[in-house]
Amino acid sequence: MTSMSRARVARRIAAGAAYGGGGIGLVGAAAMGLLLAEVQLAKRQVGNGTAPHAPKAQGLYGLGYSVPGEPPLRLRMLGDSTAAGQGVRRAGQTPGALLASGLAAVAERPVDLRNVALPGACSDDLDRQVALVLADPAQVPDVCVIMIGANDVTHRMPPTRSVRHLSAAVRRLRTAGAEVVVGTCPDLGTIEPVQQPLRWLARRASRQLAAAQTIGAVEQGGRTVSLGDLLGPEFAANPRELFGPDNYHPSAEGYATAAMAVLPTVCAALGLWPADEERPDVSRREGFLPVARAAAEAASEAGTEVTAAMPTGPRGPWALLKRRRRRRVPESEPAPVTPSPQAGPSGV
Template structure:
């Protein structure tokens, strides 16, 4: 079964509350599981002693006229910034500074991510954030690694994420999800665990994309974004626990997420999400499961809902647009929209469109 079909099946089972795929992720047999368990114990010894602290990046970034953009961050240790030494080094802070610089408008970050969190913790984190921010402009989610390492049933993980995204969209807020990173790139993890972690994490990332797009959100594939850099410069890219990213690693992840956050806020100039995809750059429109399978193969790829001929669904599920964003001229700042804007299938551009 290909990754697109697996992703579609996992997401569909999650949507209907089933659990029949639990055995698929554990179909290694007793002997195989014993090997994996031994390799996991070895990886923990190699990685060293973890730590619980992460910098407090809650607060105001940048300056300018008007009310600050409200950005909520939820998720696991990558969203919390575990491994960074200073608040300015977290993904949330780097994204906030980027949005502030592009728009000339301050950004307030409310970070409720928790080290060690799984997808089942997202709804609680969101509820905690909404006690302080009634309607965020955008919610940034980074989740999935602990679901894989804790061997959480993928359908359950995806169901929790989808429910959280639907609640965010019901608020009228935008949502950007950084999908599960490729855990097969972590050097201290040895074979055969490393290959299995690669497959499990990529399958989860693809299923997350299907579920998030179905719920009206957009995803950015983190995939093996840090793999080559970790291999070439482990001391620079790893934090002191030899597992979580350092400030340089978080900067790399934030650079992949920033264009999609800006596009969600309609402040990314010519590369806003209503531009048509460019086939020469590997972009296009198709079934969401197919787009999800393609996205996990190239880190930094965005997948978002779209329509074809006025319809948001085809015979193989919801239509999705796959984009590989690039910087462009900055458009005047304006409030975020609650509507899902789609690339046009004709040659007519709206007045004022970036084209």
């Protein structure tokens, strides 16, 4: 599918989400029977649900930057098991911990991390997660990172419904005063045990949803980073190193690579990234595009950021597409805390 075709599909899905539609499917009905059969086979091979629970990574990072009277930055993680960090053994290997330690180093301030992500969650769980994050009006987050979408595809949630829930979550968080960065739906076609034709169908569905998520999130004032295959070109060279033992969730190296892609956008949202890197760089194919076109381009290339640029244009709202340089994120453990227990179904 070309980027123009993907842009049209993404715009239709986003429009359906905005106006209450729900009948736009990601794959044709004729392919659904074969898809379901392949899904069952893939689930048996993947061993989905056998990975250990995500480590508890909540707490303070960057305590060495503490200054009396200056509160820490508040970072909140929402979404599914990718946001939770399922598949690794140490707290410091989870994406939340990696982002918190990286943000602390860039800001030179401590970062308070809280993770309300739920393994197995679909986008309709975001309403509950946002309520948890905003429960204390005196503790509004500085920035929230949402990683969601894979379960929406595997559970066949209508994409318009999926995007509607995500858009509502971004809107609530932005209205409360938090910056929002969305890691869009990963490319399920990269999972090794998945065979054709499911691999092609999963990739197509994942990218269509990712593009529609981008439109929905950007139009509500958020920024997005395309997770794509989570790892960009590194995955093709090292699939066994970048997936965890269950061949489904990322490994520690996989999460580190994803965190490197998301961290610059988190910092930019807080005004912490170098100003000279905020201008589009034509050598990296950055620039201003209609939001649907930018969303389609981003869905095709992992690590691409999309943020709102102009509210109107000759072809609707415009966005800035950026391919930021990745930077290594240090691994560190949180200061001791007593985190609230997490419970829920295992899954993506």
